[in-house]
Amino acid sequence: MKTIYSAPRGTNDILPEDYKIWQYIIDIAIENSEKFGFFRMQTPTFENIELFKRSVGDGTDIVQKEMFSFKDSKGRHLALRPEGTAAIVRATIQHGLLNSSLPLKIFYIMNFFRNERPQTGRYKEFYQFGVELFGAYSAIAEFEIISLAYSFLNELNVKDTNLNINSIGCQDCRKNYVYSLTKYFEKYKEKICENCKNRLYNNPLRLLDCKEKQCEEFKLNAPNILNYVCADCKTHFNTLCNFLNLNNIPYSVNPYIVRGLDYYTKTVFEFVTNNLGAQNAICGGGRYDDLIQKLGAPSTPAVGFGVGLNRLILLLKNKIKINYKIPHIYVGATDEEALYKASVIATNLRARNIITQTDLMSRSVKSQMKYANRIKAMFSCIIGKNELTKNSVNVKSMSGEENFNISIQNFAEEFERILKN
Numbered sequence: 283m284k285t286i287y288s289a290p291r292g293t294n295d296i297l298p299e300d301y302k303i304w305q306y307i308i309d310i311a312i313e314n315s316e317k318f319g320f321f322r323m324q325t326p327t328f329e330n331i332e333l334f335k336r337s338v339g340d341g342t343d344i345v346q347k348e349m350f351s352f353k354d355s356k357g358r359h360l361a362l363r364p365e366g367t368a369a370i371v372r373a374t375i376q377h378g379l380l381n382s383s384l385p386l387k388i389f390y391i392m393n394f395f396r397n398e399r400p401q402t403g404r405y406k407e408f409y410q411f412g413v414e415l416f417g418a419y420s421a422i423a424e425f426e427i428i429s430l431a432y433s434f435l436n437e438l439n440v441k442d443t444n445l446n447i448n449s450i451g452c453q454d455c456r457k458n459y460v461y462s463l464t465k466y467f468e469k470y471k472e473k474i475c476e477n478c479k480n481r482l483y484n485n486p487l488r489l490l491d492c493k494e495k496q497c498e499e500f501k502l503n504a505p506n507i508l509n510y511v512c513a514d515c516k517t518h519f520n521t522l523c524n525f526l527n528l529n530n531i532p533y534s535v536n537p538y539i540v541r542g543l544d545y546y547t548k549t550v551f552e553f554v555t556n557n558l559g560a561q562n563a564i565c566g567g568g569r570y571d572d573l574i575q576k577l578g579a580p581s582t583p584a585v586g587f588g589v590g591l592n593r594l595i596l597l598l599k600n601k602i603k604i605n606y607k608i609p610h611i612y613v614g615a616t617d618e619e620a621l622y623k624a625s626v627i628a629t630n631l632r633a634r635n636i637i638t639q640t641d642l643m644s645r646s647v648k649s650q651m652k653y654a655n656r657i658k659a660m661f662s663c664i665i666g667k668n669e670l671t672k673n674s675v676n677v678k679s680m681s682g683e684e685n686f687n688i689s690i691q692n693f694a695e696e697f698e699r700i701l702k703n
């Protein structure tokens with residue numbers, strides 16, 4: 283019986299007090315994306331499961347273990363979206379957005395679903411702010427989105443973040459690397475963790491990504507991908523470094539950053555923080571030049587990133603001072619007739635964008651004043667029989683310093699004039 287009244291394990295309610303912080307962060311995400319010329323879009327919560335198998339990759343943990351999938355009554359196999367890129371790419375192809383003038387710059391703020399073991403800041407339903415930039419082969423595209431993420435995190439004043447970048451090569455040069463990596467780890471097959479044993483043949487790059495202690499020492503001496511990438515990939519990587527250097531965006535080259543998805547080519551990057559324990563990546567992304575062709579459209583280069591908003595909220599929760607929108611005025615009433623008048627005044631005030639609250643509880647005057655204090659109203663007034671007869675009402679500032687007599691007839695207009703002075 284009890285379980286009906288609690289949210290499913292691994293999910294998270296966002297209560298009004300927390301939502302102010304969400305709103306604040308979302309506003310900054312929107313503002314920064316628009317500053318870089320990105321436009322927002324949204325896709326459905328579920329897609330055909332095949333989309334994620336083809337794009338994220340059959341061998342990935344996401345597709346093998348973490349997706350919420352189901353069949354509808356017609357037997358169609360669907361899945362709740364586990365990440366953003368696949369769905370955004372599907373939509374841009376379906377609606378022909380890649381046929382118009384490039385680059386196409388998209389951002390999204392959406393919820394995603396993965397059936398993972400819940401941890402601090404990690405939920406089965408989680409939110410990401412992400413961007414995708416289509417059409418640019420040059421490393422300035424990576425620079426542009428890294429610069430956007432950097433600007434976003436800076437504006438939020440997220441401290442102690444480091445940008446880690448790496449190249450995982452292209453289809454050509456990665457083959458050699460994966461071969462060497464597999465050969466290397468085969469020697470330690472009996473000593474690596476169970477997950478890594480599977481990765482060895484399903485998704486060998488992810489061997490570098492393992493957080494288990496027992497695998498740590500083998501990672502240290504593993505072949506370094508940057509020694510394997512082809513001339514084209516190397517130049518691309520160096521160009522990105524030049525852009526970052528020139529624009530004073532600090533970074534470290536980290537050959538262990540691989541990202542867990544099949545579609546990345548060349549650049550991958552993460553913004554990591556030391557403040558969240560093991561779950562340290564707050565933003566991750568990279569280049570995925572082959573994905574669009576793989577999904578059946580003409581080959582188009584692309585880059586993108588995703589920022590986990592739940593973790594960001596955890597980091598910032600007690601550090602952000604929000605200027606709450608406080609109600610400008612509380613308009614109380616002593617009886618039903620006065621309340622009718624108060625409702626008209628409230629309607630007129632709100633039409634002038636003045637935040638107004640009125641008595642919804644038929645409370646005593648004393649309780650109404652208590653309430654006006656609790657909601658931090660700037661001004662208050664109480665309309666009663668006397669006020670209706672005189673056709674005017676006394677408006678006080680809650681600090682007690684100011685006092686105005688305002689006509690009930692022209693209340694909104696006169697009050698607005700006072701607010702402006």
Ligand SMILES: [Zn+2]
Binds near residue numbers: 456511
């Ligand atoms: Zn290459």
Ligand SMILES: [Zn+2]
Binds near residue numbers: 477
């Ligand atoms: Zn491992």
